[in-house]
Amino acid sequence: MNRHKSRKLLIIGVGFIFAIMSFTIGVNQLLTFKKATVVFASGSESEVQIPVLCYHSITDKKTGEYVVSPAHLEEQMRWLHEQGYRSINLSQFELLMKGKLPNDGRNVLITFDDGYKDNYTNAYPILNKFGYVAVEFLVTNWVGGPDYMNWSEVDQLSGKGWDLMSHTRTHPYLPLHTTKGQMDEIAGSKAQLEKHLSKPVHVIAYPYGLRSFETVKIVKDSGYDYAFTFDDGMTTSLQNPYLLKRLFISGEMDLPAFKQKMEPDRES
Numbered sequence: 001m002n003r004h005k006s007r008k009l010l011i012i013g014v015g016f017i018f019a020i021m022s023f024t025i026g027v028n029q030l031l032t033f034k035k036a037t038v039v040f041a042s043g044s045e046s047e048v049q050i051p052v053l054c055y056h057s058i059t060d061k062k063t064g065e066y067v068v069s070p071a072h073l074e075e076q077m078r079w080l081h082e083q084g085y086r087s088i089n090l091s092q093f094e095l096l097m098k099g100k101l102p103n104d105g106r107n108v109l110i111t112f113d114d115g116y117k118d119n120y121t122n123a124y125p126i127l128n129k130f131g132y133v134a135v136e137f138l139v140t141n142w143v144g145g146p147d148y149m150n151w152s153e154v155d156q157l158s159g160k161g162w163d164l165m166s167h168t169r170t171h172p173y174l175p176l177h178t179t180k181g182q183m184d185e186i187a188g189s190k191a192q193l194e195k196h197l198s199k200p201v202h203v204i205a206y207p208y209g210l211r212s213f214e215t216v217k218i219v220k221d222s223g224y225d226y227a228f229t230f231d232d233g234m235t236t237s238l239q240n241p242y243l244l245k246r247l248f249i250s251g252e253m254d255l256p257a258f259k260q261k262m263e264p265d266r267e268s
Contacts, residue, residue, distance in 0.1 A: 049234050081131075115137070220242060
């Protein structure tokens with residue numbers, strides 16, 4: 001089945017599964033699969049807020065919610081550049097989140113999920129034009145596949161300042177797997193990446209944004225410092241570091257909608 005179509009079916013499937021599980025284990029024993037984000041507080045003067053953009057495929061050879069055209073990506077990056085936004089890497093992100101780096105509201109973290117080859121052939125040249133870097137969340141068992149980057153391309157992005165992080169080994173529905181299965185996906189992908197890149201891998205993005213309490217514990221115990229969900233919204237320093245939000249950028253999003261997402265208080 002087409003992976004993009006499977007994401008659509010996931011909403012129905014997870015809703016059905018969650019309904020069944022609610023009768024047996026109780027809602028309070030399970031993190032809501034897609035929409036729950038634990039926030040310790042809000043509106044604090046010490047809160048750091050960072051837009052973290054979430055992209056997937058970048059191509060004009062197909063269309064869909066998870067496919068952004070190169071023209072739209074370039075339009076969005078140009079607007080960010082014109083507005084004075086600077087792309088940051090994960091080291092800078094961590095310093096900002098801890099309040100160890102000044103934040104003037106013009107920092108943005110750009111992320112791509114899945115490791116599509118077009119992220120290398122199409123997205124990288126566009127971002128590089130504006131001096132931007134990004135985080136690529138790789139599904140390690142997909143590396144070298146027909147539509148995905150190979151290890152040589154992964155190495156080149158790493159050498160250009162991109163952060164290569166984990167999106168598990170096979171992109172499963174993690175909460176539906178056993179403890180051992182989740183550990184293999186979460187810790188296994190980390191080990192694969194660290195062995196190949198010879199760099200620490202300390203950030204993961206949950207496939208489909210799905211996680212349970214057990215999933216989060218395994219992520220933490222596996223040595224990750226941060227985990228990104230698919231929950232839509234600004235990332236803040238007051239969110240649980242293992243339940244960080246991102247701003248999903250869809251293929252149907254035009255520039256006015258992108259601006260509104262980046263700056264929701266901005267006058268249209």
